[in-house]
Amino acid sequence: MSSISPTENLLAGLSDRQREAVTHTDGPLLIVAGPGSGKTRVMAHRVAYLVGEKGIPPWKILAVTFTNKAARELRERCENLVGGGSNELQVRTFHGFCSRVLRSDGEQVGLKPEFTIYDADDQAKVARRILDQFDIDPKQFPPRALLSVISDAKNNMRSPAQLSRRTETYRDEVAARVYEAYEGALQRANAVDFDDLLLKTYQLLEGYPEMLEKYQERFEHLLVDEFQDTNALQFQVARLLALKSRNICVVGDPDQSIYSWRHADPTNLTDFQSTFQNAKIVTLDQSYRSTQIILEAAGSVIGNNDGRMEKNLWTENSRGTRITVAETYNEEEEARLVLEAAKELKNKDGIGRNEVAIMYRVNAQSRAFEVACNREGVPYRLVGGVKFYDRKEVKDILSFLRLISNPADEAALERIINVPARGLSAKTVTELRTLAVSHNVPMLDVILDVTRVHMGDEEPRVYHVDLATRALKSVAAFGDLITRFIEQSLSLDTNELIDFIVERSGYGAMLREDKERGEERMENLQELKASAEDFAGTEERGQLTDFLENVALVSDVDGLQGGGGIDPEEDALTLITLHQAKGLEYDAVFLVGLEEGMLPHSRSVDDPTQLEEERRLLYVGMTRARKRLFMFRAFQRRFRGQSGSQMASRFLLEIPDDLVTRRDIRGHDRVADGMPDPMWTKHVASTPAARPATRSAGDLFDPGDKVRHKAFGEGVVVSSSGSGADTQVTVAFSGQGVKRLMLSYAPLEKIVEEESAQQFDPDEDQIEVQDPDLFAP
DNA sequence: GGCTTAGATATTTTT
């Protein structure tokens, strides 16, 4: 314990606003925290203040975050401030907290304590099976889409019956039927999906007053992080917990709400204020992170969103360097130039690779950067990618564990019933399943019934299984295998159990057969074993459930790096999606792919609401940067094997010119070169007079000219912009709509008089300035 | 029962 007064110590380095947020401990509090305003710091100090100054026991404080990473970080910072006893502090993710509640009190809502948490894969499998049963064509009703309707329903707290009552289309009706069957399947499997964790917790608190009281008594203070990304259910759970004490503190930034597609509902911020009347509002708008220029630019972009909770970020940091906006030819060059710039940052500005991130809208964009990094020998860290627990072999062995822990877990059973192959065909499995469904018992019960008789039990079978002797034999063998596993699970630590399963199930033998990837897969299983060792030593069945819960809820396993894992110490560039970048910061940030269709994403452009979310996404990206920000755009991009060219992102036009340095393909300052800048050329017809005097290929296409394109047929030029190789031509094709084409790539013919025309070679990289006379009749 | 192949399909994904 420090000799200085704890409070003095705690509040010392805080701004007035931050201090206000930390010390307002009675009643509801809303902290609107801009990027880089020190919100984690405030939350940690608040907890420390509650414990140290207000004498609240740590176990009576519940802090909920969205990610495990955020939870870990907050916990660590609290522990540093609070010291002893802080390990009883409840810092959890929403789902982690709910899971905890349901493990101890879930019986009330129909859950046994060993319930399984189904992941997206399991859900899809359940849905597909139901479609099969109902004889619904999965092409017409993709399982994903149905699951999304189900998820919507759950998030609106609607039961299958309620959903079916408000169906409007045939699709809704199908969804309602599938929903009902889906719920039945999960119920039978003693399983929940992620939405259920929240929904069932809500139902528990809402429907059982003694439960509500218990948890309200337990948690005197509640903190909720990233409040702008909470969904309706999460808000309801938080609301119920805090209804009595009213000691609830939520922290969020509506401008960083980027998960509405996952039911996040930013109106929770206003709902919060009406639910908890007289909530104090503290706005943290001083950034300790970014330069003035970066903040100004980000501010002017986000300023284009309507109905915002106005908030002007400011900083005492230096003005900083202008934002570099660069345009490249294609994604390859984009990658090359980004790496070049990163190298320069390292050499000239002393910004190491660890402090540099490349951020993009969609995962597929990482590819060009990976290729370039590999070619140049630049180490990189790819965030995301195939997760360790998503690997096939890991999932397979986990399914054995799940089945052992929860014998009703049907998704697990079906995954491994015939892996490795043990003579249980799809037909056999269907027979077993049908029987199980009709008797409303877990499939494993039927299997074990067959096994029992097969092993010589005199008593006749309970279920009438209509299968050939050979199949029955296979079923019995499998049942026997699982029985042994369950027996072993009572005395073995989970890591030992994994060994036992791998060997006895034949999985190990199967991997040893596989010359190509077997070794690698076996190594992954060794890693799985290693991760289970952390849980060893406690009561066996409990440790198995804990381990499985951890696997289900804690997807980002650090220490379990798997493939592509890079030593955290290594000086490597970070490749990351904009979504994943939330909450992180780097000295230098490269935002790439700033084109219409990419950012904003093409699926968002015709919905103003979604468009605003795209803008927030860019805002999040921009505000990750401490010192330097680069924004890249490619003229042409290969996407799904096809290349096409897009206009520059509209968002680029929202950044004031005086905050920006523009560079062209060759890295030249465009303005200095006196070149017209296609990126800033608005998409309107240019008058001949506005074009540069120099004759170039671009001038060959004037508005009104007739042209022919290999794929699109004949059309009329609407406008052209840029010059030389950079020329873009907009053409209205009959029946094909208006297309924007890169002259140097588009196989575009000009129709002069009758048939005389010039064809540009689409494979030519650079187009030479053509003599216009060539086109004379 | 498992392998090969054609055909379709394609944001973001904290849990």
Add this chain to the structure above:
DNA sequence: TATCTAAGCC
């Protein structure tokens, strides 16, 4: 381009 699924074949 890559990835997945269903169907087709041995």
